[in-house]
Amino acid sequence: MKDLLKKYLFEDLSVRIQTVNLSQTWHDICEHQEFEPVLRNLLGELSAAAVLLASNIKQEGTLILQLHGQGPIQLLVVECNEDLQLRATMNVRQEFAIKATDSFQQLLNYNGEGRFSVWFDPSNRPADQSPYQGIVPIEGDSVAEVLRNYMRTSEQIDTQFHLAANSEKATGVLIQRIPHSGGTHLISVEDADEAWERAKILCRTITPEEQLAIDEEQLVTRVFFEEELRTYEPEVISAFCSCTKERVGAALKMLGRAEVESILEEMGQVEVKCHFCGKPYVYDPIDSAQLFLDEAQISSTDNSNRMN
Numbered sequence: 001m002k003d004l005l006k007k008y009l010f011e012d013l014s015v016r017i018q019t020v021n022l023s024q025t026w027h028d029i030c031e032h033q034e035f036e037p038v039l040r041n042l043l044g045e046l047s048a049a050a051v052l053l054a055s056n057i058k059q060e061g062t063l064i065l066q067l068h069g070q071g072p073i074q075l076l077v078v079e080c081n082e083d084l085q086l087r088a089t090m091n092v093r094q095e096f097a098i099k100a101t102d103s104f105q106q107l108l109n110y111n112g113e114g115r116f117s118v119w120f121d122p123s124n125r126p127a128d129q130s131p132y133q134g135i136v137p138i139e140g141d142s143v144a145e146v147l148r149n150y151m152r153t154s155e156q157i158d159t160q161f162h163l164a165a166n167s168e169k170a171t172g173v174l175i176q177r178i179p180h181s182g183g184t185h186l187i188s189v190e191d192a193d194e195a196w197e198r199a200k201i202l203c204r205t206i207t208p209e210e211q212l213a214i215d216e217e218q219l220v221t222r223v224f225f226e227e228e229l230r231t232y233e234p235e236v237i238s239a240f241c242s243c244t245k246e247r248v249g250a251a252l253k254m255l256g257r258a259e260v261e262s263i264l265e266e267m268g269q270v271e272v273k274c275h276f277c278g279k280p281y282v283y284d285p286i287d288s289a290q291l292f293l294d295e296a297q298i299s300s301t302d303n304s305n306r307m308n
Contacts, residue, residue, distance in 0.1 A: 004234040005055050005084060006216060009178075011228040012187045014195040016178055019216035020051045020237065022086070022170040028239035029088050030167075032278035036098050037167070039073065039090060042107070044165025045143040046078050047088045048172030051237055052161070053147075054080040056176075061122035067138065067146070068117065071110025072096035082123070085240035089276050104141050114138035116146050118154075151176075160200060164208035171211045173219065175199050199224075243274035248281040249291050257292045264288055 003025045008017040022029075026044060035043065046065055054063040060082040067076040074091040092098075098107070108114045116138050121131035134154050140146045144161040151159040158177040165171070177196045180189050187195070202223050211219065220229075252260055252270065260283075263270050270283040283291070 003237040004216075005051055005237055006220075006234045007055070007232040008220060008224075009230040009232075010195055010199075011230060012191070012195060014178055014180070014187060014192040015199045016174070016176040017199075017220060017224070017229070018052050018055065018174040018176075019220060020048050020170075020172045021216050022048055022051070022237060023168065025086055025237050025239045026165070026168070026170045029086065029277070032273070032280065033089060035090065036092075036100075038098065038100050038102060038107070039092065040167065041165040042067075042073075042104070042143060043076055043078070043088055043090055044170030045163035045172070046076055047086060048163050048165065048170045049143060049147055049161055049174075050078040050080040050088075051084055051086060052172050052174040054082070055084065055235065057082070057120065059120075059122050060124070061120055064117075064119035064121070066117045066119070067108055067143075068115045069108035069110065069138075070113045071107055072098050072102070073107050076108075081240075084235055084237045086237060087239065087241045087277055089278070104143070105138075109138045116150060118150065158196065160203060162203060162206045162208075162211065164211040166212055169212055171216060173203065173206060173211070173216070175203055202227075241274060241277040241279065243277060243279060243281075245281055248272050248274075249283075252283065252288070253291050260288050260291070 001023070003021050003023055006019045009015070022044070026047065029047065030040065046067065050063060050065045053065070057063060062079055062081045065078045067073070069075070072093055074093050076090045078086065078088040080086045114137070115135055117133065117135040119131050119133050125131065134150070136150055136154060138146055139149045142163075144163045147161050148159060151157050157179070160175045162173040163171070180192050206219065206223060252272070260270060264285055269285075270288055272281045272283075273279065274281075
């Protein structure tokens, strides 16, 4: 079954609802990476949030969410592009002992200097322009609270997130108030205020355990059973990393034949892991020799030409 992003609107156009399910995608992201469960779940929540936010950007490009910590977690980073292709990873400081009971603040805001950053890099960005970047302090006791505070202060949009993750699934629900401007609403400002407050109250019944246990469509039906909703075509989500064997090979060629041969002599093979997704690439002596075959042929040709 494909992982999907689903969108809904209150019939009066006052509130947006979105849900995301990462099951196969989450499995693919974690396949070559090992995380402590408490850290893995945080990365899963940030991954679900990245899809929810990226799907609302009208411009093609890549959205990057980063949590920079000064404690056990050095960095959580998630990238999501306009096709809802996702990759995620983290850097952890080995000198810290991580406990399952560690709080969000203990893991990421150890000394109060943690930062949350949002980057958006448009596909058509001119070379002389920088990507959009927003950086704020880590305020809140969860990924959802940090994102809510960021959206309210930096984007001036009332948004609520409900996120959950475990080893099998990362999931999220977003509700967002649609600005009452340009005649887009079908109701008055007062009624729109009431609709937003009602949506927030309804979502307070959502628990992480429930999100992980049932389908997102079932969850929306249960929570908003009294609301008339417009439903939109779902969008497919997938895992993606730009690493390839060709790129790894190019990096080994830059390392140089002597260094590669030294590793082969010591280890019997060269193993390189993608620094982002953790996927291993293994080069045996034949693979390694092939990397420098063209170089050797060019050198042989040059020597022959000089002799002639």
